Amino acid sequence: MNTERTGLERQIDQWRAFVARRPAIAAHDVEEMEDHLREQVSDLAATGLDDDEAFLVAVKRMGKLDDVSREFAREHSDRLWKQLVLFPDEHPGGGAPAGLGRFRDLGILLALAIGAGLALKLLTLATGDESRILLNGPFLVLPFLAGWFAWKRDVGWRTTTALAAVTAALAVAVNLYPYFRGEPDPGTGDVYAEPAMTLLLAALHAPVVLWFLFGVVYAGGAWRAGTRRMDFVRFTGELLVYLTLIALGGMLLIGLTFGVLSLAGVDFEPFVEDWLAPFALPGALLVAAWLVEAKKSVVENIAPVLARVFTPLAALMLAAMLVALLAGKPLDDVDRELLILMDAVLLLVLFLVLYSISARDPQARPGTFDWLQLVLVATALAVDAVGLTAMLVRIAEFGFTANKVAALGLNLILLVHLAWAGRLTLGFLRGTRTFAATERWQTTYLPAYAAWALVVAIAFPPIFAFT
Structure with a gap:
């Protein structure tokens, strides 16, 4: 048995001894609670947490169901805050750094972020049409995020192939539609009309469909499970919060840099528009997703x-x-x-x-x-x-x-x-x-939004003559 596993068993022994001291809890209750705790630890470890983090989070989760476990989590809550650092210095029992696995994950994710940025940059070079960039940007960026989660969740090839096929079919459909762009000027032949409303609607609703397809990847293919859908809801909310914080920090940093370089006579705007924006936008999305996953459930969402x-x-x-x-x-x-x-x-x-x-x-x-x-x-x-x-x-x-x-x-x-x-x-x-009925309704109804978004993106352009 390795050192880390021994450390986990020692913590479980400490937790079991603490629970067993409660006079109201029988021996068979302790065994049942321990089995549940071990299942929680195993599930959390499968998401990428190390054993020490998985144990602490599992105890915290059980604290919502049992007063004794809640008391134990409260007594040892100081250790939860120590898990907030991005990369722990070492394993709980010493030895190799525990952050190496996370460095590897972050490295792979950053490589995917660069790939997404390159794809977005190539799109901007291929077309100067902002509406087309808006329409196709999500099709180029979200597959990189989905690829990272497919690797982390070990999603099967059948599910991956089916989702890729649906994504490709949607991309082809919205791009082949002959959206009305206005009548050309008789003298110059130029078209100055605004983009067709159905084009803008497709650009707004296709990402919603893609996000739900990504939700299937996030759930490891088990999208029918209500708990997995609720996990995806939590992930989406946390991702929006992290993205907002990253965006605010990024805008502040860019603003300060722009001001300093302006005083020095350097025009920073072309670099921001041509290079920084295409890489920063997908990079922020992928890094925010990694942060949500890295610290999932360690503290309150x-x-x-x-x-x-x-x-x-x-x-x-x-x-x-x-x-x-x-x-x-x-x-x-x-x-x-x-x-x-x-x-x-x-x-x-x-x-x-x-x-x-x-x-x-x-x-x-x-x-x-x-x-x-x-x-x-x-x-x-x-x-x-x-x-x-x-x-x-x-x-x-x-x-x-x-x-x-x-x-x-x-x-x-x-x-x-x-x-x-x-x-x-x-x-x-x-x-x-019961409260479970309310929670179950929230997750069961979610596909209705994806269905409507698909109707708007695919059916509306021909119904309204591509105008």
Whole structure:
């Protein structure tokens, strides 16, 4: 038995002795808890954590289910903070550095990030059309991220081949469509019209389909499992937080560099546009994904914490919006962008609900925050009902367009999602339903968004004559 394994067994022995001292726990209960702990450690080790990290995270997770284990995790929480460094200096029992495996993973990921940057750079050299770059960029970048996770998750070749085929078919379809680009000038032959709305819709919705395909890779091919889908939801939220932090730090660094070089008479802008941006954007995505995975579950996730902070603020904002809509100008005179704003509102509420649910202890009794979430959902549905009525009036008066139908469809999908979530939450608060039903609904409904995004990207261009 190697040194690291001996260290793990020593920690499990210490944990078992601690639990066995509790007078309310029988010997067979200790054995059952130990089996569960070992399963958790094994699962976490398979994701890339070393044994020491896997043990600490497993104990922390069990702390959500058992008061004794929670007490143990609290007593030894100082060691969790020591795991926050990116690369530990050495193994718990001495010997070879424990960070070598992570250095290898990071090295491979950085190589993939450079490959994604080169692909994006070649795309910009091949076409100067910004709409085409927007359309094809995700098809060139996301496969590199999916490749890294396929390697980490050991995804089978059949799943990988099927996902690659679907991605390629989608890319070919959206690129072969003859999008309308406007009438050419009779004198010069130049076309100055804006890109077709169906082209922009395809560019916005195709990445949504790709992200769900990537979710299958992230889940190791086991996409049907509700727990894997919720893990993907958590990953997405944490990734957005990390990306935002990296983007803010990057913009600050670029701004300072730009200012210093400007004072020195050096034009930094061409380098940023031609070289830094094509490599920085995919690089930030892949590095953020690596950071989320490297420190997954070592400390509490950030997205659920932000959800708890912004839930009461969002409820107040929605109440103010409802009053403004009811007391403002007539519904048939509202701006045409209202439906898009309503979609943004419902998406915000959905994110707050999802990430609050993802971090909630399913065994806990209903509390004040659960009631607050119900108020948030009910207020959002009331605001959306008013906004949806206004948009239906405008559509009846001015007719359908591609962007209106796309926004309307998303609005209805969000409406059903949140309405049923609110019904399940109310049942949980009244004691007629379990919290598991609410959580299961959130993950079961997710493919509806991918299906609608696929319809918009593939079916809308021919339906609306590629305009």
